[in-house]
Amino acid sequence: MMRKRTLLMIAVIILLASIPSFGARNYESGTILLTDAVTGEEFEVGTVNVMMSGQDVISDVPAVNFKGRTLVPVRFITESLGAHVSWNQGAREATVTTDEKTIVIGIDRSTVTVNGVRKTLPDGIPAKLLNYGGSARTMVPIRFMSEELGMDVGWIDETKTATINKPAQSITGISFDGSKKFPELLIESTGEIETNSYILEGSAVGDRDKLVIDIPNAEFAIKDPKLLIGSNQAELSIYEDGIIRARASQFDVNPLITRIVVDMNERRGYETEFNKASGITTFRFINSIDDISVEEIYNSEAVIIKTGEEPAIANIMPLENPKRYVIDIINCLLPAGSESIDVDAEGIRRIRASQYDAAADYGPGEAVSRIVVDLDESIEFDNIYFEIVENDLYVYVSGNPLGGINYAKEDVNFATLTISTQKSQTHSVSYSSGSRILTVKVPKSILELESLDLPIEDTLIETMEVDASKTGYNYFKIKLAKNVEYQDISSSGGENEIIIAFENNAIKNSIHKNTLIVLDAGHGGKDPGATSPTYGLKEKDVVLDVAERLSKLLEREGFKVYLTRDSDNYVGLYNRAEIANELDADAFVSIHANAHDRTAVSGVEVLYYPDTDGRNNKSFARIMQDAMIEELGSVNRGIVSRPNLVVTRETEMPAVLAEIGFLTHIGGEEELLKTSSYRAKCAEALYQGLMDYFK
Known part of the structure; x- marks a missing residue:
């Protein structure tokens, strides 16, 4: 068995508090029940997805459609838009301040003051004090507040998604500079842009690795005839440093997105920065420390250092007083800066990480990340064993656990x-x-x-x-x-x-060897999904376990399988769909566990996008649902047409979202979903459904 304790080493911006609540959802539930904390009135409202600069905003209380206007928790304003909020309990009003503006907004008032000037809220929809899942939240109109703070606000009606971005810009050029120590992709724009980027590990399924860069609220405006290959498309040939080419296009118009895809022969780490004077955003290809964790592997404690690309170890030094091992990784950055984490692990006391001033030891201009593993005095240096596995460095403190x-x-x-x-x-x-x-x-x-x-x-x-x-x-x-x-x-x-x-x-020789299935374990990272009331089981953990089991079953039949996430990290909703699209997958299955305010509710169901685009989603959903009923013997909640789900709507291949049971079903499915045997049955059920679909 493997025990894992993750020590986050990358800077994570938590847009909103994520407080465990067994009613907490991200996007499966179309409506939720709220209570007006002032009047006691109950009403059902539709949930709304929110994207800030191309990133999903996750909250314990979701954004809601209240009488045609989107309301969000006021903490969105403080943590996403950089404002300060104070609360006057007596007046039941919030004061939002920035360097340039002071906005006073009261509960149930249709007017606000902005720098002392009274303004009427759109449609007269006021801020509300709403109770959800046992917690009261001040909810404010997202469009009015965001626009007053200088942001552009958009609406994607098909997926009920509000978008908030910096003012629109144009992408005017792309170029590559391979003359520097660390090669750079340069993106020219008319002003400051935000980027949403991720590595697509296509090599895992016979494709190329790719760096996908989405630029929200950006118009494709490249005019260089040497780059243009068609309407709203450009291509830059590179063939240097493991990088083949960069392709740019107007990926979408609602929301407005320019996409740049960098094709690579090998996975590369990178960092980004924007130069206001030149209007250039730089993607610098350099390794980075993404995460450090401690795991028990084969009965031995190991420090695992995850990097953006295969690490180049410059030096490994055993030192005394105190006993420690120093590991220098060259051509590497530590995004979070210096860290020191106490560790409760056999043989390891603490892990320290920093960006090392390497000029004296390695020469000027060298980028070196230094990891220091503080050891118990009982540990012998001769027993320390190092191993590189793909992009990760493993440090074992009790020798090679496999003994050759x-x-x-x-x-x-x-x-x-x-x-x-x-x-x-x-x-x-x-x-x-x-x-x-x-x-x-x-x-x-x-x-x-x-x-x-x-x-x-x-x-x-x-x-x-x-x-x-x-x-x-x-x-x-x-x-x-x-x-x-x-x-x-x-x-x-x-x-x-x-x-x-x-x-x-x-x-x-399998007939399925050229069939690619993308498995999407719902939620992850900052988004726990539903949480069970008795045991605190998090949906993100349960469904990842099922997805990994299902992946193994499918691979044994010869299918190619790609997981949108294989660890506790969050992947954006649109990104999940686009991963499948970029890989040209043959099927997409998103795996979730359900929740309900009534703890007696149980059963399985499959959600799908209605068959208006020729993908045959409904029959796919029916086959998957039948397989779950046959294998699990659960209450049959049927298949449900849901036209607004991002992951099933935005995919270009047959796609379903499978709900494998209710984490909130006390004494029933909650008990089952905590067991490895039942999760294995869930994986077997989904496997059988896919086998039936592709037979």
Whole structure:
């Protein structure tokens, strides 16, 4: 089992407080019940999505459509628009102040004062004091307040989304500068712009990695004939530093978005900055520390340093007084600045990180991120083990947890297991076709190990364990996945290596090998989704577990699978859909757990965008719902047409949103959803639905 404690190291702007409430939703619920905290009147209102500079705004109390006007919690004004808010309880009014304006807005008053001048609110819709989920919130008109503070406000009626952006600008040019130490993509604009960017790891499914840059409230206005390749499209050929090209286009007109896609041969880290004098936004390609966490892996504590690209380790130094390991990562930035985090982990006391002044040690102009792992005095330096896995650096404090065992997966249908021995190897291999267990017998005289379980669970190996309890020999017991063949190729390696190759020809020859399914685990990061009342289970955690289980089931059938998120991070609603579109996926499944104010409500349902665009979403939803009912035996809540859901509306392939049960069903589905066995059943149900759909 793996224990994880995440230590956030990147600067996160929390737009609104996220207070656990089992009624809290982001976008599945079309309406919610509110109570006027002044009059006690109850009324049902529609929920509204809010995007600020292209980023979703997440709140414990959602924005609502109140009599045709969008109201948001007043904290949106303070935390998103940079204003200060004070509250006068006696007068029941809020005062919003910036360097240039003072706005006084009262509860249930149709007029406000702006710098002493009285103004009437649009349609006379006032600020309201509304109670939701047991908490009262001051809700203010978003358009009036945002526009008074200098922002542009838009409305996307199809998805019931309010957009708030800096004033509109035009994108007038793109260029690339590869002459500097860190290459730069330069975006020219008529004024300051905001960017919403993310890495699309297309290499995971046979495509290229891409940096996707969305610029909200920006018009495509590039006129250079050397770049233009069509109406509202430009392309810049680069072919330097692992970067192939940059493509720019008018991606959308409502909301107004210019998109730039950077095609890459390899994943690159980056930072951004805007130069007001030149009107240029720079994307500088340099590695960055994205996250540092401590996990227990194979019974050993490990520090995991996640970076934007493969880390270049400049130096690793063991130091005394106090005992610590210093790790310098060159050509790298630490966005959050200096951090120091106390850690409750065996052998590790604290982790410190900083951007190191590297001129004296590495020369002028070098960017070095320094990580210091403070150790218990009992830890021996010789037991520290370092390993780079893709873009991550693993630091183990109790030696190599696998003791010379290396399982390397080259692709979805081929992998090798290498066992390094202390002496020239002798071993034997036996296989039981009934149990699908391969046993590798290795003398203890050439390999010293402790018993351990290796939770691999992929398309080739279901389980692997090392039994070192018997006299004279270590026994590797490897349960192969169905249709997997093995071959002992030890003769191709060194004399101190045992090498076993595994191949799944069923996957290699699968009729689904060219079918790509995008799985979307709902919520994540700053957005917990629903929270169960008894156990505090967060929807974001439950559905990520189900999505990861479903991914493994699909990969074993030969499908290509891409997860919009594979950790506790938040991905924007429009980004989730665009990931699937950019990858040209064949199907999209968003996975959620439901919630209701009445704790007796239970069941499963599938939401879909009505079939007005030829995607056949309704039949897809019916197949998925039938599979869930068959496998789970849940209350059948049917399939539900929901035209305003972003993730199912904005996708270009068949798409559904599956609600796998109610976290608020006390004594029923809440109990089930907390168990790994039921989550496995949920994954099996969705898997069966996809198999039925693609048969």
